[in-house]
Amino acid sequence: GAGVSQSPRYKVAKRGQDVALRCDPISGHVSLFWYQQALGQGPEFLTYFQNEAQLDKSGLPSDRFFAERPEGSVSTLKIQRTQQEDSAVYLCASSLMTGGEQFFGPGTRLTVL
Amino acid sequence: GESVGLHLPTLSVQEGDNSIINCAYSNSASDYFIWYKQESGKGPQFIIDIRSNMDKRQGQRVTVLLNKTVKHLSLQIAATQPGDSAVYFCAEKASGTYKYIFGTGTRLKVLA
Numbered sequence A: 001g002a003g004v005s006q007s008p009r010y011k012v013a014k015r016g017q018d019v020a021l022r023c024d025p026i027s028g029h030v031s032l033f034w035y036q037q038a039l040g041q042g043p044e045f046l047t048y049f050q051n052e053a054q055l056d057k058s059g060l061p062s063d064r065f066f067a068e069r070p071e072g073s074v075s076t077l078k079i080q081r082t083q084q085e086d087s088a089v090y091l092c093a094s095s096l097m098t099g100g101e102q103f104f105g106p107g108t109r110l111t112v113l
Numbered sequence B: 001g002e003s004v005g006l007h008l009p010t011l012s013v014q015e016g017d018n019s020i021i022n023c024a025y026s027n028s029a030s031d032y033f034i035w036y037k038q039e040s041g042k043g044p045q046f047i048i049d050i051r052s053n054m055d056k057r058q059g060q061r062v063t064v065l066l067n068k069t070v071k072h073l074s075l076q077i078a079a080t081q082p083g084d085s086a087v088y089f090c091a092e093k094a095s096g097t098y099k100y101i102f103g104t105g106t107r108l109k110v111l112a
Helices: none
Strands: A005-007 A011-013 A019-024 A031-037 A044-050 A055-056 A065-068 A075-079 A089-093 A108-112 B010-013 B019-024 B030-038 B044-051 B056-058 B062-067 B072-077 B086-094 B099-101 B107-110
Touching: A005 A089, A011 A019, A019 A089, A019 A108, A031 A075, A031 B030, A044 A065, A044 A075, A044 A089, A044 B099, A075 A089, A075 B086, B010 B019, B019 B107, B030 B062, B030 B072, B030 B099, B072 B086
Parallel strands: A011 A108, B010 B107
Antiparallel strands: A005 A019, A019 A075, A031 A044, A031 A089, A044 A055, A065 A075, A089 A108, B019 B072, B030 B044, B030 B086, B056 B062, B062 B072, B086 B099, B086 B107
């Protein structure tokens, strides 16, 4: 069956541009996570959704970062006015239930010039 | 492919030997721990997990050991194979929270 997919796989943005990163979780998965992974580091938690409810957004680095999952399936991570320090791989993961095994997508590599 | 980590601690082992990867976790309130494997250009892949009411759990060729006294977690891989070459991360989560905290990772290189 299909796993978690993310698009685009690669995104190059000029500093100051807005970007939108998409995550398609495994069908039926209740939980959805976004992580930011800098080169040479482990993933850092950004935010968590249970269905359409965003239950934890404590990891979002600034108010330039916004995530949504309006229908409880597809999720979008939006970054406004991108900065060079936003360059990283953005990973999405989903799990069937809260606390269940997370399945990760391949990530979107964002490069801000 | 892309490198998931250029300056990570590296463990080099001979094919067929056993590997032990260590992790020190930070939060004494964490009660759930997971090991992930990440290959270049891919997202992390679940290997094995353990809850704080256990100190050892075994899977296929892998064993996780948990020492809550010193907040230490280890992953043992038996008969290491070339396909085991990757970066390995531990992650922790505290009860009642949704946030998973990942460690910095260890690169495992399997020498033929």
